[in-house]
Amino acid sequence: MQELSPDQIPDGWSRIASVYERAFEKLTIQFSNEALRQLEIKPGERVLDVAAGTGSFALAAARAGGNVLATDFAPGMVDRLRERIRSEDLSNIAADVMDGQNLELSDSFCDVAASIVGVIFFPDIARGLAELKRVLKPGGRCAVVCWGDPEKFEMMGYLKKAIQTAAPEFEMPAQTPVWARLCGHEQLKIEMMAAGFKDVKVTNMLGRLEIESPEDFWDDFTASAPPLEKLFMALGEDNTRRTGKIFAELVRGNCKGGMPCLTSEACIAIAVA
Numbered sequence: 244m245q246e247l248s249p250d251q252i253p254d255g256w257s258r259i260a261s262v263y264e265r266a267f268e269k270l271t272i273q274f275s276n277e278a279l280r281q282l283e284i285k286p287g288e289r290v291l292d293v294a295a296g297t298g299s300f301a302l303a304a305a306r307a308g309g310n311v312l313a314t315d316f317a318p319g320m321v322d323r324l325r326e327r328i329r330s331e332d333l334s335n336i337a338a339d340v341m342d343g344q345n346l347e348l349s350d351s352f353c354d355v356a357a358s359i360v361g362v363i364f365f366p367d368i369a370r371g372l373a374e375l376k377r378v379l380k381p382g383g384r385c386a387v388v389c390w391g392d393p394e395k396f397e398m399m400g401y402l403k404k405a406i407q408t409a410a411p412e413f414e415m416p417a418q419t420p421v422w423a424r425l426c427g428h429e430q431l432k433i434e435m436m437a438a439g440f441k442d443v444k445v446t447n448m449l450g451r452l453e454i455e456s457p458e459d460f461w462d463d464f465t466a467s468a469p470p471l472e473k474l475f476m477a478l479g480e481d482n483t484r485r486t487g488k489i490f491a492e493l494v495r496g497n498c499k500g501g502m503p504c505l506t507s508e509a510c511i512a513i514a515v516a
Contacts, residue, residue, distance in 0.1 A: 389426055
């Protein structure tokens, strides 16, 4: 049996749902909004968001008039999304705990389906994409977002450089990160076509994460994903503190006037079932 990474286990994501939202939603919502724009959701259409996390896409789709079901395998993520639904008093969206590789939904369930940097974490990505297609009505539209060129993922580049400077003896994990198994324009298109989608169009988008305080961001960043928690536990408290100071310096040093920011490239696939 394949050993799962920390980011493929529900409990880890449940524990850090609110921290993930604070750290990353200002970035991922940019990709959600662009996917939503390209999908052109019509009022009353049934929309499914798979691996919805804390719900940036699902909430935006509901505000646009879709009848939305958001699913995630982590109960803590679903609980946080339900809190947000109640706070906005939205009646056209629901959230349920569900495994995106085995959706408890009928064939042809929805008009639109999406997974925004979600299916990329699945142990079986091909199965997750096949499930997205299965639950779509014939001719239904789908959006899948993965990360682009890992070399353009600034925060991870700065993290690696900061660790190497602060703790040169520390050995970084050698295995490919889970999120990098499906990465880039061409691979995303190939996997979508292999799942049976038609008219697959992929666009690249550079997102900007503005950071008012790199130090405050670092505090959230270290606990914003299960693999990062594991990494910093192995790195140790003192090395993590030194790494954070160097990371903040790198972020500020990259600022060409204005608020510090980090950029990340994403690939947005829009396809037809």
